[in-house]
Amino acid sequence: MSTELGDLAARMRAFAEARDWGQFHTPKNLAMALAGEVGELVAEFQWLRPDEDLDADARARVVAELGDVTGYLVRLADVLGVDLMAAAHAKLDQSEARYDVRTYRGSARKAPPLPPG
Amino acid sequence: MSTELGDLAARMRAFAEARDWGQFHTPKNLAMALAGEVGELVAEFQWLRPDEDLDADARARVVAELGDVTGYLVRLADVLGVDLMAAAHAKLDQSEARYDVRTYRGSARKAPPLPPG
Amino acid sequence: MSTELGDLAARMRAFAEARDWGQFHTPKNLAMALAGEVGELVAEFQWLRPDEDLDADARARVVAELGDVTGYLVRLADVLGVDLMAAAHAKLDQSEARYDVRTYRGSARKAPPLPPG
Amino acid sequence: MSTELGDLAARMRAFAEARDWGQFHTPKNLAMALAGEVGELVAEFQWLRPDEDLDADARARVVAELGDVTGYLVRLADVLGVDLMAAAHAKLDQSEARYDVRTYRGSARKAPPLPPG
Structure with missing residues (x-):
């Protein structure tokens, strides 16, 4: 299946x-x-204030870095x-159990770790 | 589309x-x-020799961290x-052009950066 | 004391x-x-084989990144x-106790964590 | 000199x-x-609001991670x-030249890079 x-x-x-x-x-x-x-991704956000958005150049770099x-x-x-x-879904199952x-x-x-098993 | x-x-x-x-x-x-x-992911590999595989416990932690x-x-x-x-596909398009x-x-x-445009 | x-x-x-x-x-x-x-520092080492040293350009970048x-x-x-x-010395004290x-x-x-206290 | x-x-x-x-x-x-x-260090700060300080437990973990x-x-x-x-001093020399x-x-x-030489 694709x-x-x-x-x-x-x-x-x-x-x-192809490039060995x-x-x-x-x-x-x-x-x-x-x-x-x-x-590199983190560095784009390092001086950003909470109320501040990425400017257009930084956003383009962030998209490239996410790629x-x-x-x-x-x-x-x-x-x-x-x-x-x-x-990812298995971790989310655990987080749902941990963080009611x-x-x-x-x-x-942070929640305490789940009991084993 | 899903x-x-x-x-x-x-x-x-x-x-x-749900958790605000x-x-x-x-x-x-x-x-x-x-x-x-x-x-955390990188730390699982830090002392591994090139010919060495993750043991079962480390592999389970790596799967969880990848999640x-x-x-x-x-x-x-x-x-x-x-x-x-x-x-990701846009970056791969660029890499195919950069790394013939x-x-x-x-x-x-490392290849030189692509010319702009 | 300086x-x-x-x-x-x-x-x-x-x-x-001076720059506010x-x-x-x-x-x-x-x-x-x-x-x-x-x-950036990690990226300089990412494709290096265990028997391989940094070349002169990479070494200069590594020195700058360490700075x-x-x-x-x-x-x-x-x-x-x-x-x-x-x-750092306090952590090394602990490591000496943990890793006999x-x-x-x-x-x-990895050693088990030290007992508390 | 020590x-x-x-x-x-x-x-x-x-x-x-001593441990080979x-x-x-x-x-x-x-x-x-x-x-x-x-x-690990970054993770201690990830949900912190700008006006918020580390609590005592988080601060102790941060000191250990800085170590x-x-x-x-x-x-x-x-x-x-x-x-x-x-x-570090060489990079600061450069930053002083770059960021007047x-x-x-x-x-x-971000300032443009310094001209080579």
């Missing part, structure tokens, strides 16, 4: 294979590449054989 | 709204949350109104 | 005050700036009133 | 050598460890043979 993420993963894989870059695309190296791109982050994330998951959507609506409404404090 | 990423974004949005967490989910704060999760990274990335893009798939197969085959060196 | 780190902190503070940048230099924003610089990281770290600690040397030489010699595995 | 940073670097080096951890402490791996610790960041930064510089103080007080007073916008 999916958005599956299509992007396949395109990233073909791009890497599989040797560089280890999970360790791809995690570093992801961290590098996220660092880079998405690409490396999808590539890393592909190399590791991880289903990102399943992983009544207790955590309007609060940014 | 899509994998659209469905996850909608679920994250409902989760945040929109006030915390500014682009700046979400970029920080993303950076925090990517930091967190995906969740915050999708939430950040939703708050900013950015289409992650379009952004013949010149960069087997090489990890 | 110290290396104290002198650098004083110079960073004077630099920020104290308003931007909140702990939150400085932590983001630090993360952005560390992202940026040091500057933001010292500025953040100054704004928070934290003594970096005391904090005999058990962890040649091993990269 | 210095604060030199003493910390010597203590980190002895700690690593030099094999893990490559520049690449130490850059990753630094990124992981900075990710970790300092330790890995000093260790990375030691392994690379980089003088962090010289690197009159033009950039009260402004968070």
Whole structure:
């Protein structure tokens, strides 16, 4: 079955294979590449006041950096054989159990970890 | 039209709204949350030798962290109104132009930036 | 008493005050700036093989990025009133207790956390 | 001559050598460890409002994470043979040239890069 993420993963894989870059695309190296791109993304927001929006140039850079982050994330998951959507929904299942609506409404404090099992 | 990423974004949005967490989910704060999760992800790989795989416990943590990274990335893009798939494919279009197969085959060196326009 | 780190902190503070940048230099924003610089630093090493050294250009960029990281770290600690040397030595005291030489010699595995108190 | 940073670097080096951890402490791996610790640091500030301070527990965690960041930064510089103080002062020299007080007073916008040479 074709999916958005599956299509992007396949395109990233073909791009890497055509250049013989599989040797560089280890999970360790791809995690570093992801961290590098996220660092660039964070830097765009670092001096922004809470009431302030990105200007047009910064927004264009942010869109490009989000594209880079998405690409490396999808590539890393592909190399590791991880289903990102399943992983994200599983974490959200846990967060729903951990952060019950009544207790955590309007609060940014961290919940205790769930009991194992 | 329903899509994998659209469905996850909608679920994250409902989760945040039910807890009145929109006030915390500014682009700046979400970029920080993303950076925090990517930091945890990178840490799983930091001492790994190139020929070494994650053990089962580390792999389970990596899957969970990839779920967190995906969740915050999708939430950040939703708050900013950015289409992650379009952004990733646009960057890949540029990378295909920048890294021609013949010149960069087997090489990890960085290409010069594309000329503007 | 004058110290290396104290002198650098004083110079960073004077630099920020002369430009009225104290308003931007909140702990939150400085932590983001630090993360952005560390992202650039990590990116220099991302495709490096274990047996490979930085070339001269990459090394010059790494030195500059280490300078940026040091500057933001010292500025953040100054704004928070934290003594970096005391904090680093306290963590090393803990690591010496957690990682006894005999058990962890040649091993990269993580030790259990120390008991509280 | 003994210095604060030199003493910390010597203590980190002895700690690593006693455990035969030099094999893990490559520049690449130490850059990753630094990124992981900075990710934990950033996460402490992610939901903080601009008018809000860290509570006592969060502050204690931040001090510990600043200790970790300092330790890995000093260790990375030691392994690379980089003088962090010289690197930080050199970058500050450049910033003083790039951000003249009159033009950039009260402004968070980025200056153009300095001309080479």
